[in-house]
Amino acid sequence: MKLCHSSIPCPAHFALRKLDAQLTNVPETANRYWWKIIAPPLEFGSMHAILFQMALIPLTMARFSIASLCDSFLNNILPLNRALRMHIHLGYTMIFIVFWAVIFFFTFFGLLCSDGEEAFCEKFTEEIMITGYCILGFLLLVGFTSYFRHSIPYEIFYAIHHVVFIMYFVTIAHTLDVEARTGKERSQTFKWFTSTLLFYFCDRAAMHLNHKYSTKLTSSAVVAGTNGSRMIILKLQRPILFQFKAGQYAFLRIRSIDNHWHPFSIASGPESEELEFYIEVHGKKSWTTQLWDILSDENKGAQSNHLHMFVEVMGPYGTSLVSTDDYTHVLSLGSGTGIVPVLSLFKQHVRKMLALDPKVYLKELEHREERIHQVQLEMEKRKGSIATKLGATCRPRHSKEVVIPRHDQLAESIKDSIDKHERLFRLSDIRKNMAALHGEAYQATRSLYGVVLLCLAPVLGVIVLGLTISWNTTVVDLTSSMFWSLECLTVIFQGVFCFVSVCVWNSNSMTNYIDLVFCILAPFVDWYWYIVYEERNMKLTPNELILAGVFHTYMTLRLWTRAVRPRHKSWKKHVQIEGTPNSLNCLEMVWTTRSASQASKILPDILVHYNALVDAWGSKNAQKVCRVSIHVTDPDPVACALLQSEMMETTTAANEIQLTFGRLDIAAWIQDHTLRMIDSHKRSYSLLAFCGSPKLAHEIHRHKISNDMITAITGYKRHQMEFVSE
DSSP states (O other), rough: OOOTTTTTTHHHHHHHHHHHHHHHSSTSSSSSHHHOOOOOOHHHHHHHHHHHHHHHHHHHHHHHHHHHHHTSSSGGTTTTGGGHHHHHHHHHHHHHHHHHHHHHHHHHHHHHHHHTTEEEEEEGGSHHHHHHHHHHHHHHHHHHHHHHHTTSSSHHHHHHHHHHHHHHHHHHHHHSSHHTTTTTOOOOOOHHHHHHHHHHHHHHHHHHHHHHHEEEEEEEEEEEETTEEEEEEEEEEOTTTTOOOOTTTTEEEEEETTTTEEEEEEOSOOTTTTEEEEEEESSSSHHHHEEEEEEEEHHHHHSSOOGGOOEEEEEEESSOOOOSOOEEEEEEEEEEGHHHHHHHHHHHHHHHHHOOOHHHHHHHHHHHHHHHHHHHHHHHHHHHOHHHHHHHTSSSSOOOOOOOOOOHHHHHHHHHHHHHHOOOOGGGGGGTTTTHHHHHHHHHHHHHHHHHHHHHHHHHHHHHHHHHHHHSSSSOOOHHHHHHHHHHHHHHHHHHHHIIIIIIIISSSSHHHHHHHHHHHHHHHHHHHHHHHHHOOOOOHHHHHHHHHHHHHHHHHHHHHHEEEEESOOOOOTTTOOOOOSSSSSSEEEEEESOOOHHHHHHHHHHHHHHHHHHOOHHHHHHHHEEEEEEEEOEEEEEEHHHHHHHHHOOOOTTTTTEEEOOOOHHHHHHHHHHHHHHOOEEEEEEEEEOOOHHHHHHHHHHHHHHHHHHHHOTTEEEEEEEEEE
């Protein structure tokens, strides 16, 4: 059976084919026999691993398509908000494989050449080798500039990154060398990535033809911090067709500076008539510095001509910062200019609150929370796997009374539990309380272990699916050891699927019973394949292979969708009260910045919106639905004192906004929120959203996990929190 080279993204498949060819063609008496047996399959497999990476990379750059799909069901299955990270990961992985393959290749050919085999010496100067050198050079250039992308001008990085497209065309020429043109069969590279590359070009054309607008600059400001930081505030007239969500970004181009597009997050609310951008200035000759020079010079003059400046906008792109449909509370933290997407979310929330009557909304909100609580209590009674429910039908059911502790008791209890665990972790008490520590840690982390194991199941499914297709389509004969190893992996995978679908997952939808049907069919499918191999000594036919592929694909997708979706459900959007929109109960916005000058310039924008909320709702009610705090770590006492005086001079909202000169205690902030939820709500489903540096994101995530552990240990699992970072 012939193999369609571009249909199976499995490097091991091609390595196996090459290994079979080497075992057939290389005599056992050949010089460096094992090198000639092992090296070509490894090289051949590595080449197809590289081609697979090249096929995926264009999909991660399709900004128009990613933005269009962010509201679809695919966003619940694929991490579209991580497309850029996937792009970086794929690029570095490809460079690593190429670098390793080149070293191995030169070692293999160099050894044979040094042994006097002239044919291998001549290969260093062949056409296919020259194109290989070019591919390596292009990849190293792109990888080097990518690693130092924060140290070089954006324009240089962006221009060099387009060398990738030259590399794609050189890669096509790589296997269209003189030997291929004279009739030698080669695995052609263009079959792998042509479709995804063309898809990317279509996406790029859609960006420039459908998402490009020209608009006027309505106002601007330049902010110079005492620590040397600089920031530009741009406000543009919003094009009528420009629709975006909080957290998305747009490309800007000002032809009077250059013809490059530059991406920036949008700070304005989705309902605003303006597009606001807070742009941090970097570099001496960068685009942002040139824009700073233009705007600062004009702001110093008596007459300002910058209002006549036209700015081209292309977008929006990216995914929304958060989807608030399922969450009751959002804790949003922005670090530095990371406050921009958080500000957009803040303005969107305030706009929704201003459209409501506060007394009616808060009353209906209490009613909705009670309804949600009742619904979840009823759902907890119905919880259970298929096995649990089938077992319950065989014995009489006894209803259990659900005891709900008073809220004041809950807060006091969790504080006592935290104090208890602090005592347990004292060095003098470690030996004495080791058993208690192990027991409570196991109870708290048991569900986490289950989630990790569940995430490994789809990986096993992909391996089983790939090997099933590969070994049934390759020209290599299927040996007994190959058959039994694949059969064992298949049985293990199907056993895991059947166990979690029948004994673990809650059977609250029809798909659970479809899972049961697949579990019943699994032994018969395995038995049929065993008969095919043992009695007919044959591989699966194309039709049988399609059925096996569908069978394993369904199981793999079910395991993947259950692994990536949130483990908890708030039922918020499913319990609607007439006249009450599906909005957040409360948004808490926290901003940490090193520049008091930046805070001074952005603070009026925050005050305008929060003032409007306080005027409409009153101070007490506004605090119930929105909280704002700013933490300034500027070392300049004069700038901090000036910011403090500006806050004192303002009215209304300034008294409600917490301004602190010092670092934010992230752990205490998260714990205080959890205590408030326990004290005032029967259950909650919060989202911790962060925009800023990856280093700080890891620290916040660590504190969030610690908070989850304490919540689980103390028994308050009805108060859950998810984390997302940008």
